[in-house]
Amino acid sequence: MEFIYTESIGLTDLAVLEVGTQVCLPDMTFGPSVRDMYVLHYVHSGYGTYASGGQSELIGPGGMFLIVPDTVHSYWADPTQPWHYSWFGFAGTMAPRLTEQAGFTAPAPVRMTPPSCTVEPLFQNLMSLREVTAKELFLTALLYQIFGTLAIPDDAPPLRTDVGHHVRNAVSFMNARYTESIGLDEIAKHVGLDTKYLCRLFQQRLSMSPYRYLTDIRMRKACRLLRWQLLGIAEISRSVGYQDPLLFSRMFKRTIGLSPTAYREKAKLETGSE
Structure with a gap:
């Protein structure tokens, strides 16, 4: 596991508190537990299961799942094809609205990204920002870009000049x-x-x-x-x-x-x- 903790001092609308990436071992399990922040995961490869609110869902490459603060949850890697995922942990006054606009709700904390979605590159190479000055601002900008990308409807017509x-x-x-x-x-x-x-x-x-x-x-x-x-x-x-x-x-x-x-x-x- 690799991760970065940040100090997002002064960022109240949206603040990235941690980012990380994990190549899991077979059957590696986290939880049941609760977090005091939102945590958004993106699955790069492999498979795993996310469970919350009495429901569970198998997630594969291109899948995403959102952990909501103070909600009991657990997730575990597939025994034969364990997943590799990256995540953003964040908080802020805008977090509930941004996650909802991105397609995540309490009853539906899991979503797939369509083939046309360009969100995966935004989750790659996060660790390269470890030593960057003002990494909190760069990571927060990345998270805004992720939410913006996810908020575009799958069937949105192309922009046209009028x-x-x-x-x-x-x-x-x-x-x-x-x-x-x-x-x-x-x-x-x-x-x-x-x-x-x-x-x-x-x-x-x-x-x-x-x-x-x-x-x-x-x-x-x-x-x-x-x-x-x-x-x-x-x-x-x-x-x-x-x-x-x-x-x-x-x-x-x-x-x-x-x-x-x-x-x-x-x-x-x-x-x-x-």
Whole structure:
């Protein structure tokens, strides 16, 4: 048996507590026992049986089983073809939801992965992370990837590019880059479209131009910074993509209906701050 214990300090949503791999001997048995964490196993080869809640199930290559905290369980290797499996032990506030989305429930803690599923490579070479700095983060990222892979329905249609995809891509780009002096040309280039066609898509989907959408993002961010009361107008202007504070002030008043200074004073009165 090989395993790694981790110290996932500060990780509350999902924290990997241990990982390991085991090539079992014939009839090797664990339990009956309980664990204080979730433990997700993947069977690389061979066979074994998992038992919990009065039910048992034979599991072979490509099979997975989930141990739920504080649940009595046991599992044992096949006498002639003992299994080789790897596992993640984990906890966190998101653990119940993620395991359910991945297809595991208390009545059904066992599932097979379809041939098209690419989850096995994510369980391989876990021990190579033993000496890696911040291995907790790498292992948690791997576990999120495993859950994401398992959550994809077996009959999910292939992703396709449509006009909605282009608009969403442009919106994501603007939300990420609104602090920079980006314009319509950069947005269109990012999504691989002509500027006129992109504008037409935005009008169809959002009833506004990309420029108006970007301006709205910047003004919403500016309002939050003005209510924060810690930055000057020039600093806020640069923080939302305007190098010229006068241009920012004009755009803010045109969009919000108040000057930045007047908006800040109004927010101060509403919150009662000094």
